[in-house]
Amino acid sequence: MSGYAEDQAGGAPAAAPGLDPAAVAGHQDHPPRMGFFTDTSVCIGCKACEVACKEWNAVPEDGLELTGMSYDNSVGLGASTWRHVAFIEQIGRPGEARQQPQPGGPRWLMSSDVCKHCTEAACLDVCPTGALMRTEFGTVVVQDDVCNGCGYCIPACPFGVIARRESDGGAHKCTLCYDRIGDGLTPACAKACPTESIQFGPLDELRERAGRRVAELHSDGVAEARLYLEDPGDGIGGAGAFFLLLDEPEVYGLPPDPVVTTRDLPRMWRHVATAAAGLVAGGLAAWLTGTRRQP
Amino acid sequence: MSAPPAQTPGRHRRRGKGRDGEQAMVPRAEFRSYYGRPVLKEPVWKVPDVPGYLFGGGLAGASSVLAGFAQAAGQRELARAAKVTSAGAITVSFAALINDLGRPSRFLNMLRVFKPTSPLNVGSWLLAAYGPISGAAAASAVTGRLPRAGAAATVAAAALGPAIATYTAALLCDTAVPAWHEAHREMPYLFAASAASAAGGMGMLAVSPEHADLAVRFAVLGAAAELTAKTILVRRLGEAAEPYRQGRSGTVMRIAENLTAASLGTALIARRSRLAAVLSGTALVASSALTRFGIFEAGMASARDPKYTIRPQRERADRASRVPAEPGGGV
Numbered sequence A: 001m002s003g004y005a006e007d008q009a010g011g012a013p014a015a016a017p018g019l020d021p022a023a024v025a026g027h028q029d030h031p032p033r034m035g036f037f038t039d040t041s042v043c044i045g046c047k048a049c050e051v052a053c054k055e056w057n058a059v060p061e062d063g064l065e066l067t068g069m070s071y072d073n074s075v076g077l078g079a080s081t082w083r084h085v086a087f088i089e090q091i092g093r094p095g096e097a098r099q100q101p102q103p104g105g106p107r108w109l110m111s112s113d114v115c116k117h118c119t120e121a122a123c124l125d126v127c128p129t130g131a132l133m134r135t136e137f138g139t140v141v142v143q144d145d146v147c148n149g150c151g152y153c154i155p156a157c158p159f160g161v162i163a164r165r166e167s168d169g170g171a172h173k174c175t176l177c178y179d180r181i182g183d184g185l186t187p188a189c190a191k192a193c194p195t196e197s198i199q200f201g202p203l204d205e206l207r208e209r210a211g212r213r214v215a216e217l218h219s220d221g222v223a224e225a226r227l228y229l230e231d232p233g234d235g236i237g238g239a240g241a242f243f244l245l246l247d248e249p250e251v252y253g254l255p256p257d258p259v260v261t262t263r264d265l266p267r268m269w270r271h272v273a274t275a276a277a278g279l280v281a282g283g284l285a286a287w288l289t290g291t292r293r294q295p
Numbered sequence B: 001m002s003a004p005p006a007q008t009p010g011r012h013r014r015r016g017k018g019r020d021g022e023q024a025m026v027p028r029a030e031f032r033s034y035y036g037r038p039v040l041k042e043p044v045w046k047v048p049d050v051p052g053y054l055f056g057g058g059l060a061g062a063s064s065v066l067a068g069f070a071q072a073a074g075q076r077e078l079a080r081a082a083k084v085t086s087a088g089a090i091t092v093s094f095a096a097l098i099n100d101l102g103r104p105s106r107f108l109n110m111l112r113v114f115k116p117t118s119p120l121n122v123g124s125w126l127l128a129a130y131g132p133i134s135g136a137a138a139a140s141a142v143t144g145r146l147p148r149a150g151a152a153a154t155v156a157a158a159a160l161g162p163a164i165a166t167y168t169a170a171l172l173c174d175t176a177v178p179a180w181h182e183a184h185r186e187m188p189y190l191f192a193a194s195a196a197s198a199a200g201g202m203g204m205l206a207v208s209p210e211h212a213d214l215a216v217r218f219a220v221l222g223a224a225a226e227l228t229a230k231t232i233l234v235r236r237l238g239e240a241a242e243p244y245r246q247g248r249s250g251t252v253m254r255i256a257e258n259l260t261a262a263s264l265g266t267a268l269i270a271r272r273s274r275l276a277a278v279l280s281g282t283a284l285v286a287s288s289a290l291t292r293f294g295i296f297e298a299g300m301a302s303a304r305d306p307k308y309t310i311r312p313q314r315e316r317a318d319r320a321s322r323v324p325a326e327p328g329g330g331v
Helices: A001-010 A048-055 A124-128 A186-191 A203-220 A263-288 B005-013 B049-072 B078-101 B104-111 B121-142 B145-172 B187-206 B213-245 B247-267 B274-304 B306-321
Strands: A032-039 A083-090 A107-114 A132-134 A140-142 A198-202 A226-228 A241-245
Touching: A001 A203, A032 A107, A032 A203, A048 A083, A107 A241, A124 A263, A140 B121, A186 A198, A203 A226, A203 A241, A203 B078, A241 B306, A263 B049, A263 B145, A263 B187, A263 B213, B049 B078, B049 B104, B049 B121, B049 B145, B049 B187, B049 B213, B049 B274, B078 B121, B078 B145, B078 B187, B078 B213, B104 B121, B121 B145, B145 B187, B145 B274, B187 B213, B187 B247, B187 B274, B213 B247, B213 B274, B247 B274, B274 B306
Parallel strands: A032 A241
Antiparallel strands: A032 A198, A083 A107, A132 A140, A226 A241
16 A cells, blocks of 8 residues: 555545556557566566566666675666566574564565556656657557657656666666567566466456455465555556565565656646746846946 | 565665764664665766756856846846856756767757656757847847847846746756655755856856946845755755765755855955955855755765665655555555
């Protein structure tokens, strides 16, 4: 549950729940919104998704370093890393008091991260060229032939997903395999996933399936299972790619309660207008209070 | 079972430093993270390009306002200097913006759409309109040709100038970077005030003290408003304002504030002493530039450190989960 949603609960709902982003972008008679449900409880950390994504999308190499972060060697999403598998070894340490005891003993969390294809996507909102666009599937895609590499989308993304590739100067991220799903194919990562940790389909169906899955886990005693970004009332209007997590989002490197920055933009423009008027008022005040002088 | 090693970096890195850097009496709530790594991507914007672009826009826009009022007051010398300043500053600002693009040859793509949700797009349209107008006003003032068109351009530039000086505040604040986004209420006023103090300061440098009266007044008003806006920003933001107070960005902001305060003092005698005018004007321009660098660096620092992203969000999420609303509504 999003704190943002709760904060807004006193008044009107923050955003129309279940907003249809493809329709908002002007697509008529569009196919259902497609997305990913990543169920991390069955992820085995094989990284087939990372490899399949790179192969299909011809994404260049992103570094072959040892990081010391468990089995993670891609570190995070980036211009050339569109799927990233996180590894968290919760093996415990004597004397570390803050952590809650893990009911099942030591555990190893794995999770395949990806672009969230937000309902309210800040990257798309702030893009000055229109290179970032909303597809008929409700996903968010960069048009590489339009992007001028201004980099504005990068700090706008509350998840740190999109980045600029220095070799070509353009911004890149997951396309949800736009070229595949248009032909009725499953995105490469989901296709390659051997445990169906990554599930692809119409978002409505995925949400139902995820609700059933989390209930099943709860009844099996996995009380810490929770859904992340499935709620259309949250700070990004819900995500096209959402997750089932076994710990707090920040443990996986995800923001616990993100809010799209452009929700505050109307207020920012009002302050800009007032400040601009203030600048003129300052000039006027300087003139009117001054001693008149001929040149 | 307790902490995974993932949490230890976040725990050890942050300790106050220097004299007042003893461990706080009440330790702040811990936060968890993925190996202490940032949640956000740090902007790829370069120094000095982007702070220079912000500063240049401010100096140009406010100089156009100053030029407009100087013209109205019949102070031709100051008006001319301010017009030349604005044309020069906007050229530098524009060049810095293009140079910072990953694909500079595609600069014009920003004019293929009009998008009010993108402050950079709005700014590109503003620049496209303002740049030539401010150039025309300066050219007419310097050559003395086409005085009527020059006067019209001066008025138009003075009308667009305030937007040029302030839209960049929305540009920075319309990001997920905590030190910028959280400051979105104060930043436009801070940018407008800092722009006025720079334009006034440049006017004091450019013309002799007996012609600089209007510039001095404009600068003093701007500098006083700048100090006020900074104080309010830091006070309201609380922990999110830390980067404006600590580290390299904090140092730059402190130097800028001291310069502004010092120049306020010398500005009072700047109408009688050329030396005081030069010192004060230089300090005002420098402090305005440093302010943009400091704000830029503060944002970078707040994007790099996951605590600024995670902690307030975690607190908000925890507050919400304590509210016993709609049972079964979430996890």
